[in-house]
Amino acid sequence: MKYTFQVQGMTCGHCERAVVHAVREVDADAIVQVDLPTGQVVVESDKSRDAVANAITEEGYTVAA
Amino acid sequence: MKYTFQVQGMTCGHCERAVVHAVREVDADAIVQVDLPTGQVVVESDKSRDAVANAITEEGYTVAA
Numbered sequence: 001m002k003y004t005f006q007v008q009g010m011t012c013g014h015c016e017r018a019v020v021h022a023v024r025e026v027d028a029d030a031i032v033q034v035d036l037p038t039g040q041v042v043v044e045s046d047k048s049r050d051a052v053a054n055a056i057t058e059e060g061y062t063v064a065a
Numbered sequence: 066m067k068y069t070f071q072v073q074g075m076t077c078g079h080c081e082r083a084v085v086h087a088v089r090e091v092d093a094d095a096i097v098q099v100d101l102p103t104g105q106v107v108v109e110s111d112k113s114r115d116a117v118a119n120a121i122t123e124e125g126y127t128v129a130a
Contacts, residue, residue, distance in 0.1 A: 014079030 003049045005041045008062040010034070015061070022059035026051050039064075068114045070106045073127040075099070080126070087124035091116050104129075 010016060013036070020032045023043055030052070031044040043052050053063045075081060078101070085097045088108055095117070096109040108117050118128045 011076035012080055014083065015077055018079065 001046070001049070002042065002044045003052055005043070005053060005056065005063050006065040007034075007039045007041045007056055008064050010036055010039055010061060012036075018059050019056055019061060022055045023052055026055045066111070066114070067107065067109045068117055070108070070118060070121065070128050071130040072099075072104045072106045072121055073129050075101055075104055075126060077101075083124050084121055084126060087120045088117055091120045 007019065010019060016034045016036050019034055019041060023030050023032045023041075023045070027045045027047045029045075030047070033042045035041075041056065045052055056063050072084065075084060081099045081101050084099055084106060088095050088097045088106075088110070092110045092112045094110075095112070098107045099105075106121065110117055121128050
């Protein structure tokens with residue numbers, strides 16, 4: 001499945017990597033694309049949307065949509 | 066010696082840790098205090114001011130003063 005999230009709180013390349021790694025912890029094969037200026041995160045994963053969103057939230061970022 | 070730097074480009078806790086770790090790579094015993102909102106970095110180290118500044122710069126941040 002392909003999910004699009006609006007993520008708040010990512011400010012730099014470290015944050016981008018932290019989000020990518022957090023998603024890959026719940027799905028090592030996930031394809032994750034982060035657009036830092038807009039906060040848009042696109043994830044292709046076999047896991048549920050909630051599972052992916054939770055991974056991002058637990059990393060300390062806010063999933064606004 | 067105690068040095069105060071004005072560092073530009075630190076946006077989050079990851080950046081703060083990156084700067085601390087970069088300084089500790091040139092001086093494992095350095096005392097490093099970062100104030101993220103102002104960008105002020107205070108370092109106590111036996112190394113030269115230039116050596117500490119270079120470590121911060123090489124990590125990708127700008128030492129403005």
